[in-house]
Amino acid sequence: MTDLDAHSWVATTYTSLADLLASADEVWDSPSLCEEWQVRHVVAHVTMPVRLTPEAFGAEMAAARGDFSTMSNTVAARDAALPVGTLVAQLRSPRLHTWEPPGGGADGAVSHAVIHSLDVTVALDRPTVAPTEAVVSVLERIVAAQGGWFGVDLAEVRLEATDLDWSWGAGEVIRTDSGRLVTLVSGRTLPDGQRLAKVGATARS
Known part of the structure; x- marks a missing residue:
């Protein structure tokens, strides 16, 4: 897998998830496979790189005393309240499609996109949106x-x-x-x- 493949797969996954959710307003409050998270929380989580600059991310981590899980839950709980249209647009963002988790590289970006997209689609009994590859x-x-x-x-x-x-x-x-x-x-x-x-x-x- 090349970085080009990875970014293409990530873009396809998030764009297809956006297409699914944009026409399904009724599912945003449905449970996902992530414990205690609704669909909107998962989307707020995966789109976090679109909203947070490195400086803002650092501030959030400092507020969470360096605990990533605490920070992630706090941001997801807060930003899940954003308008659906905003979250859908962020799923389509080129910034998200080329983002790579710190230390995770392109492989980590693919894993993040695929697993969290399935947290939504499997919970909703909808087809997988990530490419088979x-x-x-x-x-x-x-x-x-x-x-x-x-x-x-x-x-x-x-x-x-x-x-x-x-x-x-x-x-x-x-x-x-x-x-x-x-x-x-x-x-x-x-x-x-x-x-x-x-x-x-x-x-x-």
Whole structure:
């Protein structure tokens, strides 16, 4: 994957998410797969780079005493109240499409866009908006890390995608579409309650 590929995938993901949400006013207050966040909170979170300059980001982090999770939750809670039209426009922003998380590079930008877009589309039972190549790229990166990014136990699991020719691992078979596989290995719980156990858990759900 080149940086050009990554930025193209990110742009497509966010633009397609904007297209979906622009015509679905009723879903903005629906729960997402992010715990305690509605759809509007997820969008406010991913569009944060459009609104915050490096100086403003630093000020927010200082106010949160250096805790990124606290800062992220504070900004999402506040900016989720922005008009829907503003948030949709920010999803279409070229600034967002070329943004890369500090230390994460282009790969991190793709992971951020794909995972959070799925937090919305899977929760709403809508089609995946990220390009297939981007979804597979994220899957490959997470399983290569043995689920370590999200503390998911993949030691005795075989993942099989139902919408493309992709599989990984050995053990208990988990079969679903590639987007839902990403959400599972990202530590999310699907709307039907399916999830993967965390490392150290005594039983798998």
